Amino acid sequence: MTIVLGVLEEGLIYAIMALGVYITYKILDFPDLSVDGTFPMGAAVTAMLILKGVDPVVTLVLAFLGGAAAGCVTGFIHVKMKVRDLLSGIIVMTALYSINLRIAGKSNVPIFSKETIFENEWLTNHVPEALDPYVVTIILLIIVVICKILLDLYMQTRSGYLLRAVGDNDTLVTSLAKDKGMVKIIGLAIANGFAALAGCVYCQQKGFFEISMGTGTMVIGLANVIIGTKLLKKFGAVKATTAVIVGSIVYKACVSLAIALGMGASDLKLITSVLFLGILVFSNMQDGRGKTHA
């Protein structure tokens, strides 16, 4: 049971970030590496704000905004300064390492003794003891579902349509007299906002910020998106956002299974790669045509 809850907790946290990667990778076709920096940025902002006595729920919003700002920078560098997509992400990710250290003040900030969204007086008073082990999972589920619904709703707005149009057919956007660069920037802002939000939730759940926590975020995000969308492709009725969330949980379950089967934790990156490659090759064979950039 512990392991199932562990998988759900980890999977749901990364699902928030994966929703963002879904926007950049699937919709905008933009390999955005800045999430490796915005994920710990969300955590740094959160740790700092919580230490200053800000309400943990408010930090969720502020972390999202912080990440969105960083996403705007990536977008600005790419669109206005005409730097290649991959490079703009790398530039922002690298810069964020220093910025995150500045925000947090040091490389490791514990918040064990503070109230978080998972541990506070209200919860202790209102949640029956029998539910205790499930509280974290339930709260995470609520956050993820809210994020998913908001994103789905956004996709149906005018701005959301334009976002999807830029990925599919950007000439259409130009012909509608809309600035496709601006749309890309908005997309990156939302994506990095989600990454930072995931970092915020992660920090509150684990009880500390650590500068190295963002390493490999992008790869996990991509794996989640690809696993989710490929696995659930057959079920046409399932929304892509739902697929991404399922993908995150499946991915973490695979990693957990690998550890449980006796693989060393040091081999985890190899498992990630193999799993990743396997899913890609599998889905390409299924498509019958190889996507060159996948």
Place this chain on the structure above:
Amino acid sequence: MKKSVKVMMMAAAMMALAGCSSNKAPETTAAPAETTAAATTGETTAAQAEETTTMPEGVAEIVDGTFTVGIGQFAEHGSLDNCRTGFLQGLADEGIVEGKNLTVLYENAQADGGTASQIMDNFLAKKADVICAIATPIAQSAYSAAKKDGVPVIYTAVTDPVLAELAGADGTPVGEITGTSDKLPVEKQLEMIRKMLPDAKKIGIMYSTSEINSVSAIEEYKAAAGNYGFEIVESGISTTADIPLAADNLLGKVDCLNNLTDNTVVSSLPLILDKAAKKNIPVFGSEVEQVKIGCLAAVGLDYVKLGEQTGKMAAKVLKGEKKASEMNFEVIEEAAFYGNNKVAENLGVEIPAELADSAAGLFDEITVK
């Protein structure tokens, strides 16, 4: 039909991969973990490891019952490996011997925070009686993961448990968690450097900005340096790749270098030693392993001893003598002097007799790793 065959093939491939790795990972099975530690930490440790495997029978009576301990180590690194060796030795001294009444689950997070928390979930799922966390970040992961289930956590190599919020300001545990600290004896180190190099003015210290222990050690050095007439020149790096440039830059400005227990810097120590030797600048270490590989001298900790002390604390918890929450975290009081005669000869520096006489270890050669 075709699809499901492919899925099966993939699953089979994953299992095969997992299977072959488990054969290669002796740490997780009953084989003694000491052998792996010894392989990475050179001769002396190998000798100690031999002791470990032979000593237990004669020393302590095997305690009744079976125990499972999950050891989560943050990174692969001489000092941390020594902690683990010492930890198992400490348990063995108390009659809890691996392979007899103790199952050891060992995982290394390879400096990845995300992996660290999954390791902890795995330990909890396998019903570890005690979790041993080696180094600060994984100790924090262990605490947040084990809190729910009330599984006791024993940490070691955490420089400042108070700053890491694993202990209250008075040293009392914040929950079912306690252990040992590897706080550096800063004043003693400075005093030793002053004795070795009477004319030196500037000490260069390289550290990685991502390691909280180093940042707090730097502050302590800066505060104490004035008392011994030194000035600290610091150089922060963020990755191993920054080290060559930072070393060249720093070596141009200082009379000697001093090492902390910074994981990133220590991993690249041979490179720094090489550069410093070319300029005839002494490098001081922070523990015995560093002196063996070419630092001039160190007033430092013996991580094997630190591990042993930690193992004894864990044994108390396992035997039910004390709860983790009832023990304050411990430090090793006496710091020992280690010197390297060969390095001193190369540099034309003499190790003062006063220090040499009190030395816990003097080495006549430089061990090349």
